Amino acid sequence: MSMALGPLLQSLEPGRMDDAEFQRWARLLETRTGVTVPPERKPFLVTGLRRRMREAGYTDYHSYYDELLDGARGPMEWAALVDHLTVHETRFFRHQPSLSLIRDQWLPEWSRHAPDEQSLHALSVGCSTGEEAYTLAMVLDEALCGVDAPRRFGITATDVSQPALAVARQGAYPAHRLSEIPQQYRADALDIDADGAFRICERLRRRIGFACVNLLHASRAPLRQLDLIYCQNVLIYFARERRGELLDGLARLLRPRGLLVLGAGETTQWSHPQLTRTSGRQTLAFLRNP
Ligand SMILES: C[S@@+](CC[C@H](N)C(=O)[O-])C[C@H]1O[C@@H](n2cnc3c(N)ncnc32)[C@H](O)[C@@H]1O
Known part of the structure; x- marks a missing residue:
């Protein structure tokens, strides 16, 4: 029976993707998300596309493409x-x-200059399944709330992937991820089960709002003025010529003395008239002039 079913199942699989077809999908992805897929990453695109097509019951690239663009279920x-x-x-x-x-x-500089009642607002761009935003929450909580004059803070965390955001909102992670979190933060920040699986405590979860925002449209999103923007391992997926525009958009969201933190080495040529690069060989960050 398996010999008879084998060819049948194969014929229901999306077939080989030629270069023209690859270009069409890569263009669609770039237009809608800004993410570029160079030819050497074709296997990554093909694998992801096929996996989703199988789940959704599509067997040929053309009808799936048409459904995405014009179908009722497209969005x-x-x-x-x-x-x-x-x-x-x-x-x-x-x-x-x-x-x-x-x-x-x-933070010590920011605290010195910000009026006592001022709260701190941060943005995690391309937050994926939430680990980056919760890390910032742990760091800010320790630094701002454990002192004589505690300050409030809030974090907006954005991504283009709804499934990733759904995981982020839960804030629950399996036991093997616990080792990533330094011991000093665990007691205050985590609710840990007997088997080691853990959830970020409600007090910190409440500090973060997760939102589906496409970085391409971030400057149009209703984001408030920010003190800290953390954007790591996202720009690398965008075409070089687009990175400058996106960073200009993020720079506009920064308050005076606000900090923009990128991944080290993510962009070498960008500068902005109102931002000054901080020193430090292992970091890439820009401070908005007062
Ligand atoms: C490699 S992860 C980086 C996660 C986290 N920033 C870190 O450094 O650990 C890149 C994230 O960027 C998101 N992303 C890709 N294109 C995006 C876009 N146009 N707008 C917003 N997020 C995007 C992806 O969905 C993914 O979750």
């Missing part, structure tokens, strides 16, 4: 597909030098 289907075509790799406390810059250098 919903796009939301599901984009999750398969973007990279969500992330970790808690992923880039220690950037977090030290925030905690040890920038």
